[in-house]
Every structure is written in C-alpha cells, then in structure tokens.
Amino acid sequence: MQLQLITFVLITLYCMDYTGGQHSSSRHRHHKQISSGGLGCQQGGCLTCSDYNGCLSCKPRFFMHLERIGMKQIGVCMTSCPPGFYDIRSPERNTCTKCRSECDSCFNKNFCTRCRPGYYLHLGKCLESCPDGLMRSDIQRECVHRCPAECEACVNSELCTRCRPGLYQLQGRCHHVCPEDYEPNDRLMECSPQVHCEVGEWSEWSPCSRSGRTCGFKRGQETRTRLVLQYPSPFGRPCPEISEIKECLVKRRKCPGRGKNERRDRRNRNNRRDKASQEVLRDRKRERDRDPGERDNSDNRNKTEHRRRRDQHSENTQHSSSAQGHHD
Structure with a gap:
C-alpha cells in the first residue's frame, strides 16, 4: 500500500513539474490531457487522467487500481477490485489493495477467502500444513475435518452425511445396530422410528x-x-x-315359528322310517318267492357259517382257560 501511495505521489509531482516548466502553454496542454479522450481517459470511471499514466483520480463509487505494463503502472478505475485485491474505501479516494502473497482472494489484508495452490485455508489464513485433527483438501484448498471411521462423507468430525456400507445412519451418526425404539431400514440404510400398533x-x-x-x-x-x-x-x-x-x-324360549318347523321335521323322519320298513318287507317277500332249492342252499350256507363261528368260539375259550391255568 505504501508503494502504491509513493507511486501516486511521484505521478502527481511529475505532472506538476511538467506543467510548471511549460507555463506558457500548460493551461491549454493540461486541459487537453483531461478532455482529449486519449488512451488513459477512455474509461468512464476516470475523473482526471493522463495519456501516459491513465487515470489519476476516479469518480465516486469507483476504485483506483494500478495495473503494471512493463516498467510503468497505469491507473484504472473499476467498480469492484479484481481477484487477488481487496477494496479500501475512504472519503478522499477508494483504492484496490493487493492481498497477501499466499492468498488467491481476500476480504482484507488479514482474512483470505481462497488460497493459492500449495496453501490451505483455515480460519481466514492460508497455511502450508493443516492443524491437528484436520486434513488437506486439494480441490477446495482448505483444511477440512477428518470424518469418523464409519463415515464415507461428513460435515465435520462428528456429523456424518453418508455411512459406510452395512451401517445405518441416525442423526448424523452411523450405527451397526439401531438404538432402542428405532429399527433398520435396509432401503434407505437409516434407523427409522419404530411404529407400534394402536x-x-x-x-x-x-x-x-x-x-x-x-x-x-x-x-x-x-x-x-x-x-x-x-x-x-x-x-x-x-x-x-x-x-x-x-x-x-339365557332363559330358554322357543323361537318364533319353531313348532311348525319341528312338525315338518318329525313328518320327514316318519316318512323316511316308513320307506325303510317297506324296503325290509319287499326284501322278505323276494326271499320267500325265491326257488326252494336256492332257499335250502342259502339255509345250508347259513348253518355252516353258524357252526364255524361256534367252533371258533369254543376253541378260543379252551385256549384262554389253558393259559390261565399255566399262569396259576
């Protein structure tokens, strides 16, 4: 900043000396420098200017910025300062001042907003190495927090935004097993509140x-x-x-229309019983009407079967008595 002020003073003195040595035509020549619209005066923000040194002063709300061209500096009036510079406002003049060498952009001389390659931003300062607990980010050129071991992405050292595979996220933390009153959601890989039956x-x-x-x-x-x-x-x-x-x-009571239904059921049962009796009578009649020889054969078969059953029963009785005596 001091160098820029010295440069501005030298430019002003040079202009004063030049006009003093050319007294006879200085007034006309100086008027020509301001209004001629030469190379240094083409910018609309200049209040006073010189073809050789560009803007010497700026209109209100503009910032004086010195651009180096070879061995000389040209004054330029700008609405905002370029990257690598920050603005200083004062009642006399507004100027653009260069940021610290390690800053790519800054808010003021003590607060960087972005660092040059090889430096990392932390709390407004550009550092070559990050403090303990932080790691360097070459993409952001910043010192960032180390994520917990179970996190794949995080906001800081305590708040995860994405968990590693197989873990469930809940309120910025990653869990192998969801806490009480929560249950795993395998689709979202989150711990969701349990819903109880009501x-x-x-x-x-x-x-x-x-x-x-x-x-x-x-x-x-x-x-x-x-x-x-x-x-x-x-x-x-x-x-x-x-x-x-x-x-x-309950006190037993008859259902309305129950008596009529019972009579109908009784009548149906009697009809079925009458039909069964008639079938028996028809079978007996057919038996009587059969050929006498067939009846004799049928009677003989019946007697033989009756005799076989009687002998079988006698044999079983004797065998049971023998077994009982052996036991005694």
Whole structure:
C-alpha cells in the first residue's frame, strides 16, 4: 500500500513539474490531457487522467487500481477490485489493495477467502500444513475435518452425511445396530422410528347367541371387537387381540315359528322310517318267492357259517382257560 501511495505521489509531482516548466502553454496542454479522450481517459470511471499514466483520480463509487505494463503502472478505475485485491474505501479516494502473497482472494489484508495452490485455508489464513485433527483438501484448498471411521462423507468430525456400507445412519451418526425404539431400514440404510400398533376402544358385547340364533337354547356366547387404528412397523409392538368371546346363559324360549318347523321335521323322519320298513318287507317277500332249492342252499350256507363261528368260539375259550391255568 505504501508503494502504491509513493507511486501516486511521484505521478502527481511529475505532472506538476511538467506543467510548471511549460507555463506558457500548460493551461491549454493540461486541459487537453483531461478532455482529449486519449488512451488513459477512455474509461468512464476516470475523473482526471493522463495519456501516459491513465487515470489519476476516479469518480465516486469507483476504485483506483494500478495495473503494471512493463516498467510503468497505469491507473484504472473499476467498480469492484479484481481477484487477488481487496477494496479500501475512504472519503478522499477508494483504492484496490493487493492481498497477501499466499492468498488467491481476500476480504482484507488479514482474512483470505481462497488460497493459492500449495496453501490451505483455515480460519481466514492460508497455511502450508493443516492443524491437528484436520486434513488437506486439494480441490477446495482448505483444511477440512477428518470424518469418523464409519463415515464415507461428513460435515465435520462428528456429523456424518453418508455411512459406510452395512451401517445405518441416525442423526448424523452411523450405527451397526439401531438404538432402542428405532429399527433398520435396509432401503434407505437409516434407523427409522419404530411404529407400534394402536387399537381403539372395545365395542359393546353382542347379544347372547348360539349357531347364529338368539333363541331356542340356554347356553350361548357373547362377542365384542375393536378396530386397529395404527398397524405396527416390522419391529414394532404387535397388535393385541381385537375380538373376545365369553359364555352366557339365557332363559330358554322357543323361537318364533319353531313348532311348525319341528312338525315338518318329525313328518320327514316318519316318512323316511316308513320307506325303510317297506324296503325290509319287499326284501322278505323276494326271499320267500325265491326257488326252494336256492332257499335250502342259502339255509345250508347259513348253518355252516353258524357252526364255524361256534367252533371258533369254543376253541378260543379252551385256549384262554389253558393259559390261565399255566399262569396259576
């Protein structure tokens, strides 16, 4: 900054000496330098200028910036300072001042916003090596926090944004097993809150019934139910019973129209019994109408079968008595 001020003073003195030596035509020549629109005065931000040195002063809200061209510096008036410089405002003049050598851009002489290659930004300063607990980022040119071992990406040393494979994220941390009241979500690889079952109030007990009827019995059952308001997540508490049954007693009473039904059932049973009796009578008649020889053969077969069964029974009785005597 001091070098720039000295340069500006020298330029001003040079202009004063030059105009003093040419007194007879200085007023006309100086007017020509300001209004001629030469190379140094083509920029609209110049208030006063010189063809040789460019802008000597700037209009309000413009910043004086000295650009080096070979061995000389040209004054340029700019609306904002270029990268590597920061602005200084004052009532007399606004100037662009160069950042520190290690800064690529800066807010002021003590606060860098981006560093040159080989340096890393930390708390507004450009460092060649990062402090303990931080690591260098060549892409950002910054000192960044080391991620915890279980993180693939993080905001700082305590807050993860992505976990390593097989781990579940919860509130910036990575877990092998989700904490209590949380359950793993394999699709999102996160620990999601458990959802427990919720049920409503019990309904009133139903009327006592049996086989769908509410009459014609003494012992029956009553039921009541309740609705599921919230079904549980895979690891949440399951739903309790949503229906109950209890035994009940009622005073036996006949169902309306029950007598007519009973008479109809009795009549049907009698009809079936009559048909069975008629079948037996028809079989006996067919037996009597058969050929006498066939009846004799049938009788002989019946007698033979009866004799065989009697002998078998006698043999089993003798064998049982013999076994009993041997045991005694």
